[in-house]
Amino acid sequence: MKTKNILQYLLVVAALFMYSCSSDSDSDSDTPSGSGGQSGLTSIMVTASSQSFEIGNTVTFTVTGNDGSNITANATILVNNSSIQGDTYTPSATGNFEIKATYDGLTSSTITIEVTPPVIVALRVETINTNIKVGDTAEFTVIGTNTSNNDYVVTESASLSVDGTPLVGNKLMATTIGSMVITASLNQLTSDPITVTASEETAPGVFQKTVTVIDATGTWCQFCPRVSYGIELVEAATDKAFIIAAHSGDVMQNTASQTLVSQINPSGNYPTAILNGTIDWTFPEPNNVEQVTNLATGTTSSGLSVNSLVVGNNLKVYVSAAFAASMPDAKLAVYVLESGIDSPQVNGTSYYGGVNPLTAADGFTHNHTLRSSLTAVLGDVIPSENTVAGQKYTQIFDVPIPNNIDNPDEISVVAMIIGNNFEIVASNGGHVGVDKDFN
Known part of the structure; x- marks a missing residue:
């Protein structure tokens, strides 16, 4: 009788021990160790489709976990500490940009991409003021085209001339009647000429x-x-x-x-x-x-x-x-x-x-x-x-x-x-x- 009671006691103790171990194991599975949250990852990495490219182009980023999984769709990508939508980015300025990603409590190392000025291979001058009156102002925009046939406004870096005489800035006040030939130059490039014609200013009767x-x-x-x-x-x-x-x-x-x-x-x-x-x-x-x-x-x-x-x-x-x-x-x-x-x-x-x-x-x-x-x-x-x-x-x-x-x-x-x-x-x-x- 005593032997039976002792055996029952040991069985109860064993059951309690197993339940306790099972509870501890369940708790550990809800919050894995490390800083990767529920993903089980311990680190992430961000890469760029190009490390250096001309302004106007788009770069694509990919975020992967230390197990090789692609987690881009669920990660947050930051450019100069500002988050972007999606995994692509088209810079609006030249220079270096710092890129990093975050996911499930993890932050990647920072990579740097370089955005370079466009390599211009052709120039053109544009204006809506091809026919003006004496006393009016014509304003010009210089457009540069790169090897990928993308257009860029390069007015500030280009030089304009009127009938061969340099123009200060990009605005011309017409002071005489007649036609004026406008060209632009940048580095070794010169645009095709455009013509602006100034006609006489007519006063009303009253x-x-x-x-x-x-x-x-x-x-x-x-x-x-x-x-x-x-x-x-x-x-x-x-x-x-x-x-x-x-x-x-x-x-x-x-x-x-x-x-x-x-x-x-x-x-x-x-x-x-x-x-x-x-x-x-x-x-x-x-x-x-x-x-x-x-x-x-x-x-x-x-x-x-x-x-x-x-x-x-x-x-x-x-x-x-x-x-x-x-x-x-x-x-x-x-x-x-x-x-x-x-x-x-x-x-x-x-x-x-x-x-x-x-x-x-x-x-x-x-x-x-x-x-x-x-x-x-x-x-x-x-x-x-x-x-x-x-x-x-x-x-x-x-x-x-x-x-x-x-x-x-x-x-x-x-x-x-x-x-x-x-x-x-x-x-x-x-x-x-x-x-x-x-x-």
Whole structure:
């Protein structure tokens, strides 16, 4: 009897031991040892279909486990630490790129691929501006073709020429009537020529009226933000208003601005805003926007075409004044302006939330600031034979960018036809690089 009990006891102990071992074994199979998670892998490797290739081509990556299995479809591939979709990649820039892969908690070693510039074997010049008017700008794109017949834009590295004369940049302002032959070169390659033809600019019989707002201002002037705010309302209401901010007594003052301020504000009252050279903008200016916009309604008998272009360190400006009716003693004035200038502005008004001083951090910058005049500030006399009905007067300026310009990208140009007593009868202009036809 005792023997039977002992035997039963031993059988129970043996069963418990086997169950315990079985449980331990099951637990180990759920979380294998090592860093490979459930896959059982201990390392992975990424390879590329090509280690070095020209830009524009596509590389394919393959990810394999240490057991030789292809796990690409389930792995994550990273290029310069950014994951990509799928297993292919087409670089958009040249240089070296670091590639690695991750899978099931494992990270591969990093490999490097090199993307080289294309080997160009042919060039061509393209433009949509094959037929333009005098005063217009043609822009060119240089395309290079490699041995695989892939095209690349190589404008920045190529050189352009016009009738054999090197062109600075890739834009050409036409200043004469006729045809021009354009070619491009890169290394030892030269493109086939293309031809751009410039025809005469034709003025309309009548012109849209415009309004010129001259703002005599200064950063020290506590009430001048009232006029600035009114100008913003005008610009929101019409695109026929041309603004000139003439500064006095601050860092933006210059000879041109002082001459203009003396003309429109001889009494020295600030702020002063003058419309078309002779009309006071009624106080409070923000409440009298219609006074300004009404002056830009209807038609008139003279108008302007203006184009400007930054060419290297120079500013090139084309201006044409046209007359549908005779205007003896007409003058032409051309100003260079700059916007986006950050200089603290004293603000004693409730405009702009009453913030004082106003800075770029508050969303306030000085715009349309008069920097220089390409003519006499009050205008150059237009020859009388050019001011009779049906005639035009053209001026081309090619001058160094004024040294008080902070940012050439913020340049704008405004031109004006001025009559007796500084009455501005027409104006036109715009941001540098923008062609403004007769209004």
